[in-house]
Amino acid sequence: MIHVPSLILDVDKCKKNIRDMALKAKEHKVTFRPHFKTHQSLEIGRWFKEHGVNKITVSSLEMAEYFLPEWKDITVAFPTNILEIERINRLAEKIQLNLLIESAETAKFLIENLTNPVGFFIKIDAGYHRTGVQPKDGNIIDDILKISEVSAKLIFKGFLSHSGHTYKCQNKADVLDIHQRCMNTLVELKEKYKNEYSNLILSLGDTPSCSIAEDFEGIDEIRPGNFVFYDLMQNKIGSNAIDHIAVALACPIVAIHDDRNEIVVYGGGVHFSKERLENEKEGTIYGRIVEKNENSWGDLIPDTVIKSLSQEHGIISVSDDQIKNYSIGDYILALPIHSCMTANLMKRYKTTDGKDILMMNSW
Amino acid sequence: MIHVPSLILDVDKCKKNIRDMALKAKEHKVTFRPHFKTHQSLEIGRWFKEHGVNKITVSSLEMAEYFLPEWKDITVAFPTNILEIERINRLAEKIQLNLLIESAETAKFLIENLTNPVGFFIKIDAGYHRTGVQPKDGNIIDDILKISEVSAKLIFKGFLSHSGHTYKCQNKADVLDIHQRCMNTLVELKEKYKNEYSNLILSLGDTPSCSIAEDFEGIDEIRPGNFVFYDLMQNKIGSNAIDHIAVALACPIVAIHDDRNEIVVYGGGVHFSKERLENEKEGTIYGRIVEKNENSWGDLIPDTVIKSLSQEHGIISVSDDQIKNYSIGDYILALPIHSCMTANLMKRYKTTDGKDILMMNSW
Structure with a gap:
């Protein structure tokens, strides 16, 4: 019975959204590292495990802590907040924690203060202009990599981008255009750094691109989150019915x-x-x-x-x-x-x- | 130390806002029944008691339940949600609970389902057009009153209005204009019904009107809430520095x-x-x-x-x-x-x- 405002979850629709995205990831041979900031729920998280998912994305260290009992490989897709170094160290003791770095200052702080190894992605600004290193700023990338190399605690994982500007698109063609540019940017970076870092990962993952695009050539990992429920904004963009x-x-x-x-x-x-x-x-x-x-x-x-x-x-x-x-x-x-x-x-x-x-x- | 986003409360400013509004209410001889939906805190609520406040306003029955341990006279300034009748009865057993009614249907439901007496205000739409009976619809008011008269459990308290359209004002003159119209509407209703209901109360109370106006002639009670903290929206309207x-x-x-x-x-x-x-x-x-x-x-x-x-x-x-x-x-x-x-x-x-x-x- 409904007495007060209540958020109703249609389990079948939700599980179908999860299955469809998991299948799409398999089909395109990309790792599916779903973003859990949308549902923020251990129980819904378990529905992903049925599809072999064992790595997740979250938007805060607090959220990583919440998911820690059931997930052992977590990327915090947010610029590292160095004020939370104690929490970072607590988490990194227990799980494979991956952070985002976009400045030499943050990298320096981490090598001096980490007590356990963490992975890190360099956040790339592929056109959204919210956060990240612009690909033309190769010196910032090189600075960060140089700093990390002196420490066994800061392990370079790859380049990560989030095309949040797809949320402002009004049609699928615009989403595909942004997605293509983002892929090009990341693939160029891989070309440049793959000899030095042979295992480097390219990670992208807004829900519009992951829902609409059918080309993920060269990409290693996707991180969509909203697709688990979708909504009217995504419907307007063209991500979902x-x-x-x-x-x-x-x-x-x-x-x-x-x-x-x-x-x-x-x-x-x-x-x-x-x-x-x-x-x-x-x-x-x-x-x-x-x-x-x-x-x-x-x-x-x-x-x-x-x-x-x-x-x-x-x-x-x-x-x-x-x-x-x-x-x-x-x-x-x-x-x-x-x-x-x-x-x-x-x-x-x-x-x-x-x-x-x-x-x-x-x- | 700040590690994560934290809401900092300047206690001196907050206590001054409370004191100033309490003094204003005293000066204008109106009951001060502050709206607690802004701070939602038992501890901040106690700061009002120093100024003799013993009646409050909240925006949900859930919030009334939260404040119940320390407040014994609570108006829920929201159209009565009849789906929560059990909660209403639980609350009315313990405190003076006042509800808002704006339809004969709700009044009928209440007289049939209340187990303890509650007070009620008829919500008047004095121009905001969000909720409430329009003053021209005298028959609805009469219908509600007629229904309530047959029950000792539904006790008419008076007319209540909320001029939420002051939030869209860009200057003090517009706020004062809305406030004056609201007062006129309520005072006219009191004139019409005061012979039959000699103790009826007129209650109004948006923060812009209560902050800016200096005329409350004929009004019995004010219910501002936001003033406890104020904000940039209120500053733009002219409510606060x-x-x-x-x-x-x-x-x-x-x-x-x-x-x-x-x-x-x-x-x-x-x-x-x-x-x-x-x-x-x-x-x-x-x-x-x-x-x-x-x-x-x-x-x-x-x-x-x-x-x-x-x-x-x-x-x-x-x-x-x-x-x-x-x-x-x-x-x-x-x-x-x-x-x-x-x-x-x-x-x-x-x-x-x-x-x-x-x-x-x-x-």
């Missing part, structure tokens, strides 16, 4: 304003997050409502969107002929704009097969 | 890109929330950086803003002459756009006098 989206937020209806075709639900910015999509038709939206069926959900209900969110309130715009279908004490199901942010706020799942699944930092 | 803002997020610096005058910090959408401000000068921003001083912070650093946020990353745009002041392993302090959303994500505070303060659902 609506029926691949594996999470929906159940929100109790608390008021109906039929004079303006709006319903008010218990479900606001502290549940969905304030992520939004801009659409030509509807303007800014914060989610879309789907049809409920016995245990899960079906198609989008046309012209039924979350048009605004306050802290706990969601305002849903409903079409004139549909408003009569809603009543106080019922609940709606809404697909989120950005499932990573919604899951992070909700901190637990209710599965379509009736179980509760906890996440990191569930209370 | 920058030096009234009582929380700042400390974020470790993990990368520096001096070619584009950007620093990358550990502190993203899962810490700040994705609330944003649109400015003519800087475009969209997600926070502003302040000068650090011994235990707290000082002025804004000019031209230093958070220009984008991913899940864990914040990208800070720094002016050309300032970029040399930052180094990896240091941290910045950022004022949030919307302190309610940031606090809700962070779930704990580090005070400027060296303590940790927990919130509801801290892990």
